[in-house]
Amino acid sequence: MGIGATAGVAAAGGFALSANASGTSKSSASSDALVFDPDAYTKLTKTVTDTDGNDHSVVYHFWKAITYVASPVDATYQSLIVSSPVEIDGTAVDASNAPILLANSVGGYMPSSVATATEVGGGGSAMGGGGAPSGSAAPSASASTASNANGNTNATGGALSSNQLLALAAGYVVIEPGARGRTLKNSDGEYYGTAPAAIVDLKAAVRYIRSNKGRIPGNVERIVSAGTSAGGALSSLLGASGDSKIYDKYLKELGAADASDAIFATGAWCPITDLEHADGAYEFNWGTNALSTGKQVDQTVSKELQSQFAEYQASLKLRGLNGFGTLTARNYDEYLVEQYLEPSATTYLAGLSDSDRETYLAANTFITWSGGKASFTWADFLTHVGARKKDAPSFDAFDLSAGENNEFGADTTLARHFTAYGAKNDTTGLTTKRVASDIAEKLDLMNPMYHFAKKNPGRSKHWWIRLGTKDSDTSLTVSANIAAAAAGLGDDVNHLYYWDEGHGSNIDPADFITWIAKVTGHTKRAAAAK
Numbered sequence: 001m002g003i004g005a006t007a008g009v010a011a012a013g014g015f016a017l018s019a020n021a022s023g024t025s026k027s028s029a030s031s032d033a034l035v036f037d038p039d040a041y042t043k044l045t046k047t048v049t050d051t052d053g054n055d056h057s058v059v060y061h062f063w064k065a066i067t068y069v070a071s072p073v074d075a076t077y078q079s080l081i082v083s084s085p086v087e088i089d090g091t092a093v094d095a096s097n098a099p100i101l102l103a104n105s106v107g108g109y110m111p112s113s114v115a116t117a118t119e120v121g122g123g124g125s126a127m128g129g130g131g132a133p134s135g136s137a138a139p140s141a142s143a144s145t146a147s148n149a150n151g152n153t154n155a156t157g158g159a160l161s162s163n164q165l166l167a168l169a170a171g172y173v174v175i176e177p178g179a180r181g182r183t184l185k186n187s188d189g190e191y192y193g194t195a196p197a198a199i200v201d202l203k204a205a206v207r208y209i210r211s212n213k214g215r216i217p218g219n220v221e222r223i224v225s226a227g228t229s230a231g232g233a234l235s236s237l238l239g240a241s242g243d244s245k246i247y248d249k250y251l252k253e254l255g256a257a258d259a260s261d262a263i264f265a266t267g268a269w270c271p272i273t274d275l276e277h278a279d280g281a282y283e284f285n286w287g288t289n290a291l292s293t294g295k296q297v298d299q300t301v302s303k304e305l306q307s308q309f310a311e312y313q314a315s316l317k318l319r320g321l322n323g324f325g326t327l328t329a330r331n332y333d334e335y336l337v338e339q340y341l342e343p344s345a346t347t348y349l350a351g352l353s354d355s356d357r358e359t360y361l362a363a364n365t366f367i368t369w370s371g372g373k374a375s376f377t378w379a380d381f382l383t384h385v386g387a388r389k390k391d392a393p394s395f396d397a398f399d400l401s402a403g404e405n406n407e408f409g410a411d412t413t414l415a416r417h418f419t420a421y422g423a424k425n426d427t428t429g430l431t432t433k434r435v436a437s438d439i440a441e442k443l444d445l446m447n448p449m450y451h452f453a454k455k456n457p458g459r460s461k462h463w464w465i466r467l468g469t470k471d472s473d474t475s476l477t478v479s480a481n482i483a484a485a486a487a488g489l490g491d492d493v494n495h496l497y498y499w500d501e502g503h504g505s506n507i508d509p510a511d512f513i514t515w516i517a518k519v520t521g522h523t524k525r526a527a528a529a530k
Contacts, residue, residue: 033070034257036063036082036212043086044119048169051510056169059087061217065115065178068208069201070255073180073192076115078254080177080205083120084217085168093171099520100209100218101167101174102263104202106231107149107158109407111181111193120168121161123176152228152504159228159269162509170513172522173218177205179234182407189412196250196445198230202238203247204256211257222520225460226267226512228504229473233273233448236465236482239266240448243458247445265462265519269506271482272474275404276419276443279393280309281475284329286388289472297392301425305393308421313477316449318484321493327484333378336476340497341381344469345374348499381469389472396422408442418443452485459486462519463493464512468501492519 041061048056063082072078084095105123106112114123149157164174179201180193206223213220227235241247242262251261274281283305290296310329318327320335327335345367349357361369366380376384391397395404396419405415416436417423423435444450451459463486467479476497483495494515498505506512517523 033067034208034211034255036066036208036216038215038217041082041084046120046165046168048165050166050169056089057087058085058169060085060120060168062119065117066208068177068205068257072254073197074184077111077113077178077180077184077193078201078204079113079115080175080208081114081117081120081122082216083164083168083174083176085171085173088169088171095171095173095217097219098217099167099172099222099224099264099516099522100220101163101172101516102202102206102209102223102225103159103164103167103174103176104179104225104227104231104234105154105156105158105176106179106181106198106227106234107153107156107229108403109182109195109198109230110156110158111179111184112156112158112231113178114176115178117176120174121164121176123178150502150504152502152506157229157504158231159226159504159506162506163226163267163512166509166513167516170517172513172516175205175209175218177202179205182403182409191406191409191411191414194409195407195442196247199234199237199241199446200247200250200254202234203241203261204251204254206238206261206263207251207257207259210261211259219520221264222522223263224265224267224462224516224520225263226269227271228269228506230272232268232271233446235266236268236271236273236463237446237448237451239263239268239460239463240451240456240482240486241458242456242460244451244454244456246441260458262458263460265464265516266460267464267512268479268482269466270468270471270473270503271448271465271479274447274449274478274481275395275407276447277309277312277449278395278404278474278478279419279421280305280307280312281477282390282394283392284309284332285475285477286382286385286390286472287392289382289385289388291391292387292389297388301392305421309477313481316453316481316485318481319488320484321487321495327481332477332480336480337376337378337381340476340480340495341469342374342376344497344499345376346372347496349374385470385472387472393419393422394474398422398425398427400426400428407446408439410436410438448482449485452482452489455489459489459491461491463491463495464515465493465495466498466506466508468498468503468505470500471503471505473503 041063044062046058061084065079067075067079180197182194184193210220225235225238283302287302368375400415408416408418465479483493487493
């Protein structure tokens with residue numbers, strides 16, 4: 001069956017869902033705000049259709065929104081929901097020691113709320129919409145659609161509920177945290193969800209879970225995070241920064257639980273991260289590609305940013321996977337083609353029927369298909385992808401229009417520059433051409449690469465990273481650098497690109513569920529109720 005089985009290219013989405021309350025409810029008051037009440041659940045039933053099209057009836061206990069800090073800034077976002085299976089297809093299961101999937105639904109560094117969620121998969125709405133999204137629809141019709149949202153994502157560009165549903169049907173505990181985001185503003189006009197709010201909130205959620213060992217269902221030593229786009233960035237940051245002291249003052253302000261915030265494994269899809277170097281990386285990757293209008297971006301800006309990328313990449317001193325050697329701007333195109341792009345195309349083409357493969361190759365003559373393997377050049381690949389999505393600079397926009405500019409806003413200031421290059425070339429009439437003094441600290445707080453460079457001992461040691469080859473929301477080098485950094489420290493890395501897929505794609509969710517079982521040592525026999 002498809003739960004934990006290999007999923008084909010057509011496996012994206014396709015989860016037929018139904019849920020109904022069983023009418024059984026338990027509750028008991030707790031005097032301690034950070035003590036999980038194991039009896040405060042509602043018993044629900046959901047039908048999950050796996051990636052092979054098989055239906056599974058899952059009876060589970062559902063805990064509605066629980067505030068995970070003692071002194072919340074906004075409990076609407078600083079809360080989580082818990083779903084724990086008790087019966088799957090008529091067989092009782094014991095999830096007390098099962099892996100915990102910590103699935104965030106953040107997109108675009110926007111707010112994410114589970115405050116009104118009524119069942120598993122109920123997160124993901126920027127406005128806190130209730131209910132569970134289907135496998136291919138946005139979470140709430142009322143939520144505004146972000147520019148990076150598409151059929152692969154929720155309305156803010158974050159993850160759909162595919163991973164949560166399959167995880168529940170595989171016997172895992174599913175915990176979905178909300179988090180503050182960049183657009184939140186109080187009555188005084190002050191922004192209270194900008195950096196580093198989202199990562200601090202997710203860390204606080206982990207601390208809440210771990211502090212409730214023995215009360216909350218699941219194995220708190222086997223937390224696996226998952227997220228897409230900005231949520232993928234936060235997932236990778238959560239994994240890289242476990243127990244880092246640089247967050248302590250922020251967590252203390254929230255009254256976070258006195259516990260570890262390290263997680264066991266990390267799942268990240270198309271992470272939009274390493275933001276202070278993202279403009280250079282983007283131009284290295286997509287600098288020669290025109291916009292959808294056919295217009296080329298300012299080539300002077302593009303080339304200056306490419307030079308910055310070359311300097312940055314050299315400073316990392318990362319070695320490519322499989323013995324490739326040191327990654328530089330001079331060889332990164334070759335590395336991407338050999339390590340990721342050709343294997344991705346090969347897997348895709350090998351999965352087609354002979355006639356469909358012949359048709360695809362006839363339409364894409366830049367690919368040489370020989371001996372069951374695809375080969376092509378970097379230049380031809382870029383032509384195949386076509387239009388780039390973003391202008392230059394893509395992240396620290398000269399006119400402060402990018403979402404990332406808002407992510408580094410502060411107090412009543414909507415958006416700020418976070419790179420020296422962006423500030424120097426500001427077009428909004430700012431009186432100073434320098435970044436604010438607090439930006440450097442915030443960049444460290446928001447960048448997983450900072451923690452890899454520090455060889456953080458509390459980091460996740462298992463990494464699942466995915467990205468579509470046609471995803472021009474960021475550079476293909478960003479996730480590859482995360483993979484190289486983690487592998488260079490001896491971590492287990494499972495990283496591949498989805499051929500011809502765009503932003504937010506997740507075409508092998510069942511494989512992710514299998515991977516969780518493998519790295520955590522979880523077995524169905526161990527999960528079966530005694």
